[in-house]
Amino acid sequence: MSKVLVTGGCGYIGSHTIVSLLSEGHEVISIDNLTNSYIESLAGIKKITGQDVINHNIDLCDGPAVDAFFSQHDDIDAIIHFAALKAVGESVKEPLRYFQNNVDSLLHVLKGAEKTGVKNFIFSSSCTVYGQATDLPVTEDTEMKEAESPYGRTKQIGEQILKDLSTHTDLNVLSLRYFNPAGAHPTTHIGESARTPALNLVPVITETAAGKRKECTVFGADYDTRDGSCIRDYIHVVDLADAHRLSVEYLLNGKNDSSYEVFNLGIGEGVSVLEAISAFEKVSGKKLNYTIGPRRPGDVIAIYSNYKKAKDRLGWNPKYGVDDIMSTAWDWEVKRPY
Numbered sequence: 001m002s003k004v005l006v007t008g009g010c011g012y013i014g015s016h017t018i019v020s021l022l023s024e025g026h027e028v029i030s031i032d033n034l035t036n037s038y039i040e041s042l043a044g045i046k047k048i049t050g051q052d053v054i055n056h057n058i059d060l061c062d063g064p065a066v067d068a069f070f071s072q073h074d075d076i077d078a079i080i081h082f083a084a085l086k087a088v089g090e091s092v093k094e095p096l097r098y099f100q101n102n103v104d105s106l107l108h109v110l111k112g113a114e115k116t117g118v119k120n121f122i123f124s125s126s127c128t129v130y131g132q133a134t135d136l137p138v139t140e141d142t143e144m145k146e147a148e149s150p151y152g153r154t155k156q157i158g159e160q161i162l163k164d165l166s167t168h169t170d171l172n173v174l175s176l177r178y179f180n181p182a183g184a185h186p187t188t189h190i191g192e193s194a195r196t197p198a199l200n201l202v203p204v205i206t207e208t209a210a211g212k213r214k215e216c217t218v219f220g221a222d223y224d225t226r227d228g229s230c231i232r233d234y235i236h237v238v239d240l241a242d243a244h245r246l247s248v249e250y251l252l253n254g255k256n257d258s259s260y261e262v263f264n265l266g267i268g269e270g271v272s273v274l275e276a277i278s279a280f281e282k283v284s285g286k287k288l289n290y291t292i293g294p295r296r297p298g299d300v301i302a303i304y305s306n307y308k309k310a311k312d313r314l315g316w317n318p319k320y321g322v323d324d325i326m327s328t329a330w331d332w333e334v335k336r337p338y
């Protein structure tokens with residue numbers, strides 16, 4: 001049995017990944033300072049898996065505290081590093097906060113890994129590293145353009161630090177580039193519950209339908225796409241979680257060809273904003289109150305993935321489509337206790 005440290009373990013993708021790891025017999029320990037998550041997610045994990053997870057409430061920007069954690073935990077086999085700030089718009093307003101938080105925390109965790117001899121590291125990256133991609137679908141070989149936001153830049157910087165480290169030390173790294181994670185665990189015991197107001201499309205849709213906000217604005221319907229709205233690759237959070245567990249097993253079993261590898265995690269299907277709204281209306285049976293508004297600055301017109309590499313190398317087969325994403329997100333919205 002392997003022991004996996006999950007940073008950001010109480011958060012949205014972190015909590016679903018813990019469920020996947022526990023379900024396959026891995027031992028998990030979490031670090032999360034709950035700035036954008038709730039400790040209650042651990043109770044949800046327990047309801048699904050029957051297992052308790054210990055969370056350490058540590059700010060990863062606090063170097064001595066991270067150091068102290070690693071002094072007491074020298075038996076970790078792999079680290080999945082989720083903990084980070086992730087709002088694109090906020091990063092444009094507060095770039096220094098984003099650089100400091102996302103880079104400092106990564107460096108502190110890496111120092112702890114080095115000190116205790118952890119050899120396997122999985123980095124939570126994003127399709128945002130591709131910038132305004134012109135050739136679709138994007139593959140792992142698609143060139144990285146300029147980042148569209150400081151948030152995107154922190155992901156590019158993180159990947160570069162890890163690539164260099166994997167070249168010059170014995171650390172094995174996988175950078176997982178997510179497309180648009182959405183949906184919730186089918187049991188509805190865990191789901192997306194950020195402390196900051198929802199800005200992403202799927203929670204905006206479900207919160208509008210639940211009456212928590214007045215309306216949903218479609219940011220632009222005059223793009224050069226099939227219905228004028230932007231196209232994204234929505235990936236169910238349970239599929240994404242399974243990809244993380246498979247990544248841990250891939251590294252632990254030494255299946256990697258090189259010490260630094262990148263995987264795209266999307267399902268390869270472009271869905272427009274208006275198609276996503278239709279899917280929601282179909283599965284929920286509710287009419288969504290939405291209007292067409294102006295374009296949102298910084299939006300990429302269309303981006304979707306090719307996940308052949310993750311399928312071939314990790315053995316990853318995503319099971320869910322946009323209808324499942326909408327139905328589980330809606331079930332969670334109706335039931336969510338926090």
Ligand code: UD1
Nearest residue numbers: 086088126127128199200201204217218219230273299300
């Ligand atoms: C972006 C980043 C992603 C990052 C995420 C975090 C890119 C390509 N992706 O995702 O890496 O993790 O932010 O927040 O940069 N929309 C509306 N109305 C709304 C909300 C969204 O029309 O109220 C539209 C957007 O214009 C976009 C689509 O829905 O076309 C998806 O938006 P969103 O869910 O915010 O995610 P991204 O911006 O694609």
